[in-house]
Amino acid sequence: MRNTRTKVLLYVLNIIMSLLFIIPLLWMVVSSLKPENQIFADLSSLKSLLPLHITLDNYRMAFERIPMMKYLFNSLFYVSVICISGLGVNSICGYALAKLRFRGSEFMLACIIALMIVPFESILMPLYLVVNALHWVNTWFALIVPFIANCFSIFMFRQFFMDIPNEILESASIDGSGPLKTFASIVVPLSGPVFATVFILDFITHWGDFMWPILVTTGESLRNIQLGIQTFFTLPPIFYGQIMATLTFTTVPIIALFLLLQKYYVQGITSAGIKG
């Protein structure tokens, strides 16, 4: 009897809290599907959360005013390149630090852990000057290259590779397979989860890139989707429905990816928390 009461209480509390967390996002999606005047007419009633007059006009009109598809493509492109090349560069570095004995490897690992502390905000300006000196401003290089190597990813890979038994690697090297081949044909297939985790953590981070793209993209051509919606938001005439359409459009891909790789994302967050 007491158990049922606890259960009911838990359900009630959960439902109230879930509503608090979901209502703003629900309002965003529902409003994006409504005619502009209906959004305001419904504002003071529960109808504001119900899609009663569904129309795609907001999407159509917003897409006519700004190149949303181009922004989407830009974001998907450069974020994918960062993440995929990052998987290569960081995994192989993490592997060397975990499994190969060479002079200075411990010092390198210590440096990489120490560098995890440096906040991006504090190197923003000199990084801009470096990128500027390379004549990379307003090129894909500026958005991609500085973010391929990532101390946190290297550390995650290293932690994971430490747990791979040495016997497997040794038997491969007795069979005459070179270190790169051992890594590619034995280590990588065993390490799907850590690759998925690093990928999704990195992807969600860079999908939200905002501060850096403001600085290094000067024109429309390289603008990412976050900058796109921000400029649209300040572009008169302002229509709520159209703004909500662009926000929803921006959110859908990342939610889809999250649901696909949810397990790995959560593992990534929590393993960092448990291991410290």
Place this chain on the structure above:
Amino acid sequence: MQTAINAHKREQLSTFNRQRRRETLVGYSFVTPAVLLLIFFLVLPFLLAVAFGFTKFNLLRPDKIHFTGLDNYKLLFTDGLFYKSLWNTLYFTVIVVPVQSAVALMLALLVNNSLKLRNLFRIAYFSPVVTSMTVIAILWISLYNPNEGLINSALHFFGISNQPFLRSSSQAMNSIIFMSVWQAAGYQMMIFLAGLQGISKDLYEASSIDGANKLQQLRYITIPSLYNVTVFVLTITTIQAVKLFVQPYIMTNGGPENSTRTLALLIYQQGFQFRNAGYASAISVIFFLIVVLISFSMKKLLRDK
């Protein structure tokens, strides 16, 4: 005989050395791409930030740089805007960290059970985390709209009159705080949840045999077991909080009356809008020291299990 053994040993040793040398070579070649990238795009900019802190130059004329010693730092400690930004950053941090962590712990306790719909609730709490901050900030500008916003409509329902939220210097920062907690609590919830699931069930069973109630279990088992996880959560939340940038940049641009200007926003504005690269670097260095201080306090607070 002796020489033959020695020769054999020498041969063994040289194969060993050769292997060793080969492993070293392979090791260096494996770390080189990452290390080079980190040196160019992290270490070098960091050293430059420290060096630039002692200089004065315009961002667009990096060739006309001159050394000014500690002038930037002297200026910094007499600059009212710096103190205001530092204060705002600390205010945001001091409120957000305990509130957000408490909300996160509460959510974790709410979904750490065998309810059928618990995964649905978890996704609900987590959905704002995945949504980018730009989207959230723009969405909440609309929600906070003083005349036609959803929140004021809801407040009307409870008989509360229109609030100015982001347009008032006394409410703007608190509005950003509320939104930030809402956005990020799900993240810390996940970490707490993993911590909760790591606590042995035996502890609860034993204590309930001894007659402990749920509240006592929370006080004497759950909270002490979560010590390290809590320290970690507090640290990452603090570091995230002192970096506050996107919300004020998009929602208030630091206003009204500088009430939401933060250190990260000040670095950005001094560096890129006013082009005082040296001065902005000096603020960056202070900012970095604050983050280091937080990280080291965590190291000190962590207990070995």
